[in-house]
Amino acid sequence: MKPKERNRILQLYFFYRGVNDGSGGVITAQHVHLQQKYVTPIAKALRELDKNQYSLDHYMWLAWQGLLGDNLPNELQPSQAQLSEWANLSNKVLENNNIPCQ
Numbered sequence: 499m500k501p502k503e504r505n506r507i508l509q510l511y512f513f514y515r516g517v518n519d520g521s522g523g524v525i526t527a528q529h530v531h532l533q534q535k536y537v538t539p540i541a542k543a544l545r546e547l548d549k550n551q552y553s554l555d556h557y558m559w560l561a562w563q564g565l566l567g568d569n570l571p572n573e574l575q576p577s578q579a580q581l582s583e584w585a586n587l588s589n590k591v592l593e594n595n596n597i598p599c600q
Contacts, residue, residue, distance in 0.1 A: 507531050519569055529569040537561045549596045556591050559584035 510527035517523045541554055541561035548557075559581065566575060576584070 503531070503535070525569045526571070529565055530571070530574060533565050533570060533574055537565065544591075544597070547597045548591060551594075551596055552587070552591060555584060556587040559588040560591070 507527060510530050511523055513523075514526040514530065515523035517526045519525045537558070538554075538561070541557040544557040544560055545552070545554055558576075562576065562581070562584070566581070
C-alpha cells in the first residue's frame with residue numbers, strides 16, 4: 499500500500515468496522531479500497547498486454563473477479579447484467595488474445 503493511501507484505508511475501516519465480515523470490517527475496507535483504486539487500472543493493463551485488441555469492457559470481468567462476493571457492499575458491485583455482459587466479452591479475450599504466456 500502506498501503511504502498516501504493509508505488515510506483512505508483508515509477512513510474506510512472506521513466506516514465499515516461494524517460490518518460482520520469475520521474481521522471487524524477490515525476485509526470489507528480493503529475490498530472497497532481495491533475496487534476504488536485498482537479494478538480499472540488492472541483492466542487497462544490487461545488490455546495493453548493484449549495490444550489493445552478489444553475495448554476496455556472486454557477486460558473488466560477479469561479485473562473484477564477477485565473482488566466479487568460477500569466482502570464488497572452490494573451498492574459498490576456492478577449489476578448482474580453488467581457482470582454478465584463483461585463475462586461474455588471476456589470470453590473473446592480468453593479465446594483469442596495477444597498476451598504472451600511463458
